[in-house]
Amino acid sequence: MTDTPLARAARIAAGLLWVAVAAACSTGPDEAAVDAARSSANASLSASVTASASAAHRPLPTAAELDAHIKRALDPALPDSERTDLIEDGEAFRQAIPDMYRALQDNPRAVYGVTDPVFDNHDGTLTATMRLDKDGTGTTVRTTVMHFVLVDGKWKISRTDLCGILRSADYRTPACG
Template sequence: MCIAALLLSSCSGETDPELPVPITTTPVTSTQPPVAAPTPAELNANLARAFDAGIPAADKITLVQGAAADPQLIDQVVAAAKANKAVVEVVDVTDLGDGSVVATVAMRLDGQPTPESVMNFVAEDGVWKLSQDSACGIVSVAGLTSPACG
């Protein structure tokens, strides 16, 4: 199973002419003021924390949209990445202006580079989270399930 394929397959919707793949946006509905778009370094720090096996899933709920419906969703995403020996690095961020961003990522699967792909992130309650669509795409392609991925 290929995380790169899953990242590409988890994106659907409109096509941005500047990006080589379709993107999905999940509008933010919050009374909070808009959050500035994250930098690649900030998203990489969030991903490193999310993939840290030493941090309990309950402490990672704020990192994935929809994880409150299934606190183990983050563990499913981590298991999928670990099974594929995936190393993900955010290299660019495109602010969509609606409380969501598309992050261009460089990946290595089992030590081999893959074509660049994208992950979607959304701002909720002042925190940038991996979008539920992206998380569920990863879980689905890995053959796993989650109640958050109806």
């Protein structure tokens, strides 16, 4: 079970308040100690609530923004270090980059993209749908669920789902096992 910032702040506040009350009971009322403990607990709780609220209300990227993110990751002109930063556990894909290029080169008419809607899973991930039309004719469109993972404040392409995209394009790579 994970410890939320709000729960942690509440425990700290309760502990500080207990210490202040215990001290007050043993030596008589020490208003300054109680006020200091209360002030510290309130500040800690307030900071935790603010942090939790800002994380919970992070603006969701649109399907167009996520689509641009994927297209950027597949752009051959992008330096590999920047490309791997767009992918969850991106360093594992460094050796797979030639496979991604080959998939693009072998399918020059391919049309792919993220479509609406984008769902917030409330666990640090987003879900959207990825469409892939390998020959660009519209007759062989494949779709797959696509996840994006929030890592260090950045939405990254899910490692698992990138492997799914490569598999749906009939490519295998050691990064995907």
